[in-house]
Amino acid sequence: MRTALVIGTGLIGTSAALALTDRGVTVHLADHDPDRARTAAARGAGTDAPPEGPVDLCVVAVPPAHVAATLAEAMRAGAARGYLDVASVKGGPQRELAALGADLSSYIGTHPMSGKEQSGPLAGSGDLFEGRPWVLTPSRDTHTEVLNLALELVALCRAVPVVMDADAHDRAVALVSHTPQLVSSMVAARLEQAEETAVRLCGQGIRDVTRIAASDPRMWVDILSANPGPVADVLAALAADLDETVRSLRALQSADDGKRDEGVTGVEDVLRRGNAGRARVPGKHGTAPAAYETVAVLISDQPGELARIFADAGRAGVNIEDVRIEHATGQQAGVVQLMVAPTAAPLLAASLRERGWALRQ
Known part of the structure; x- marks a missing residue:
């Protein structure tokens, strides 16, 4: 070309x-x-x-x-x-x-x-x-x-x-791309009228779930308008799970021990199915997700801090498989989560402590 x-x-x-x-x-x-x-x-x-x-x-x-x-x-x-x-x-x-x-x-x-x-x-x-x-x-x-x-x-x-195949592709992206966009937007929409005290409690979980809710609505209207059927099918199945989960949560409010037990079973079921589905998401390099161990390190919000912690991990001879940063609300600090092979976690933790880093359990 x-x-x-x-x-x-x-x-x-x-x-x-x-x-x-x-x-x-x-x-x-x-x-x-x-x-x-x-x-x-x-x-x-x-x-x-x-x-x-x-x-x-x-x-x-x-x-x-x-x-x-x-x-x-x-x-x-x-x-x-x-x-x-x-x-x-x-x-x-x-x-x-x-x-x-x-x-x-x-x-x-x-x-x-x-x-x-x-x-x-x-x-x-x-x-x-x-x-x-x-x-x-x-x-x-x-x-x-x-x-x-x-x-x-x-x-x-x-x-x-x-x-x-073209139609198989459209069904696939309805599940892994288009529906997540809508669900992210729906969760983020709950924050629009939420009390300020609630919003100030936002942590990494809500940030992860709502990240793509910042996308351009006009662009997504175009995309969803071209694939409405498959997306609606996935949302209908999701709605059935939501209805069942709501019933289970209501049952947990019951004074009847039997109903509460049913509620526990229903909530546990959706959480376990979520575990099973998440385990199928490809991990690093498209392979099956590996079981990494997390070494959490307190870090200040200053230039060069991330570079320093990565350099110190390199000096310890440890490969960082993945990384996440959890920011502290209202503070110039946060926690960097270093995902490493389980066998490397003790070595990395000991090496970082020796170099003056504060680890978080």
């Missing part, structure tokens, strides 16, 4: 363009808002000048509702040898493109499973996709050359290709 056209210079389009440009591909940028394309170009994502002829690959990075029409227009103009989109739903755009009479042999649907709460060209990053799954949903008509171009794009972005 020597040349590419990226249509849509939001977070995903700009990030893909930055990655391609960094690896020597000449990238042309287009957007319905010329200012966004100019902003992406100013960031080094390519040029906002139109290509002089067909490029190797056209990447359509527009909202799902506009994917098919944008692809069809580019195809009619003969913009590229191959075409793909990066929308978060796949079945609908593919069917819409076929209904428009487009040649599906030059097209493949894709979806990079990566993003963040910010949007727009200024949020783009050339390393956004590194190590992340990038789903490819070829149809029966997709030409091998186009599939190879898509695989090359994924490789240049340093992502991991995953081939799926």
